[in-house]
Amino acid sequence: MFSCDCCGICCRYIKGIEELKEFDNGDGICINLDKDKNLCQIYSSRPPICRIDEMYKVKYHRYFSKDEFYKINEESCKKLKEIYKKG
Ligand code: SF4
Ligand code: SF4
Numbered sequence: 380m381f382s383c384d385c386c387g388i389c390c391r392y393i394k395g396i397e398e399l400k401e402f403d404n405g406d407g408i409c410i411n412l413d414k415d416k417n418l419c420q421i422y423s424s425r426p427p428i429c430r431i432d433e434m435y436k437v438k439y440h441r442y443f444s445k446d447e448f449y450k451i452n453e454e455s456c457k458k459l460k461e462i463y464k465k466g
Contacts, residue, residue, distance in 0.1 A: 381431050381449045387417030388463045389456065390429075398428040 393399040394407035402409045411421045419425055427433045431452055439448050 381452060383431075383456075385418065386456075386460065387412055387414075387419075388459045390417075390419060391463065392459055396428065398426060 390409040390412040392407055393403055393409050399409065402411055404410045408414070409419075411419055411425070413420050419429070427437065431449070435443075435445060435448050443451065
């Protein structure tokens, strides 16, 4: 299972993500992110691109094993956390 710690950092870097362009606040932060709690305010109806297992099922199963796909996502989380920490 993918281990998301609900840091909300990925929701602060949505600039350039086609599927989320309507949610970009103009600064790359998703309009649906509750910035105090770092939680998605539309979690139960968030789009497919925000759902790792869903994206794997509809698209990425063609290219990766599930473990590989989780690993790729975990690496992306790690990089985003480093970028965020540096401010
Ligand atoms: S950056 Fe990764 S760990 Fe943090 S909320 Fe997003 S998916 Fe979860
Ligand atoms: S819709 Fe929710 S999960 Fe998706 S980027 Fe926005 S705040 Fe994050």
